[in-house]
Amino acid sequence: DADVTQTPRNRITKTGKRIMLECSQTKGHDRMYWYRQDPGLGLRLIYYSFDVKDINKGEISDGYSVSRQAQAKFSLSLESAIPNQTALYFCATSDPLGGSYGYTFGSGTRLTVV
Amino acid sequence: GDSVTQMEGPVTLSEEACLTINCTYTATGYPSLFWYVQYPGEGLQLLLKATKADDKGSNKGFEATYRKETTSFHLEKGSVQVSDSAVYFCALSEPAQGAQKLVFGQGTRLTINP
Numbered sequence: 001d002a003d004v005t006q007t008p009r010n011r012i013t014k015t016g017k018r019i020m021l022e023c024s025q026t027k028g029h030d031r032m033y034w035y036r037q038d039p040g041l042g043l044r045l046i047y048y049s050f051d052v053k054d055i056n057k058g059e060i061s062d063g064y065s066v067s068r069q070a071q072a073k074f075s076l077s078l079e080s081a082i083p084n085q086t087a088l089y090f091c092a093t094s095d096p097l098g099g100s101y102g103y104t105f106g107s108g109t110r111l112t113v114v
Numbered sequence: 115g116d117s118v119t120q121m122e123g124p125v126t127l128s129e130e131a132c133l134t135i136n137c138t139y140t141a142t143g144y145p146s147l148f149w150y151v152q153y154p155g156e157g158l159q160l161l162l163k164a165t166k167a168d169d170k171g172s173n174k175g176f177e178a179t180y181r182k183e184t185t186s187f188h189l190e191k192g193s194v195q196v197s198d199s200a201v202y203f204c205a206l207s208e209p210a211q212g213a214q215k216l217v218f219g220q221g222t223r224l225t226i227n228p
Binding site for chain 2: 058
């Protein structure tokens with residue numbers, strides 16, 4: 001099994017629908033992250049969580065919400081999807097030093113909002 | 115705030131050519147620097163890292179040296195292969211700030227032709 005698993009891998013949804021992207025990790029790390037990738041913009045941080053009770057907004061959190069159900073699970077929700085949320089979404093986890101030894105990324109969820 | 119700037123892509127080279135992908139950064143403290151690689155259809159993987167000035171990270175024939183005086187972390191490889199075709203991301207994290215989030219450059223798409 002992969003260290004970080006994201007589901008679904010691909011999703012097409014309609015404008016206005018609520019959608020949840022799920023992420024689970026087997027690294028045993030407390031720190032988890034959601035990033036969004038757009039062509040030419042690199043990856044931008046949506047939300048991050050340093051433990052189950054600690055959730056923080058990233059640079060582009062508007063229109064998104066998250067839930068940290070357990071140490072291993074971190075879900076991202078789009079409350080009312082809009083077309084400019086079409087992107088590739090990545091979940092990641094990092095070591096206790098906050099990534100000094102690198103982050104571990106999932107394979108991504110490609111979301112299309114029509 | 116912190117930022118990372120990479121050279122514009124895409125970059126197309128012939129097999130066995132020399133590669134340099136430029137990366138410069140802006141940071142308030144003493145960041146750790148990373149190169150991540152994204153192969154087609156996959157998530158990001160840590161390629162190499164450096165945590166202090168003059169450190170050289172290396173992996174799979176790639177190298178990058180942390181240059182504090184020029185705030186740079188250029189990625190180099192002496193002889194590229196077709197299998198090196200991917201998107202490369204330069205990134206930094208600043209543990210001293212407590213947030214310890216990764217900040218990414220926009221990515222550089224590399225294509226190696228046989």
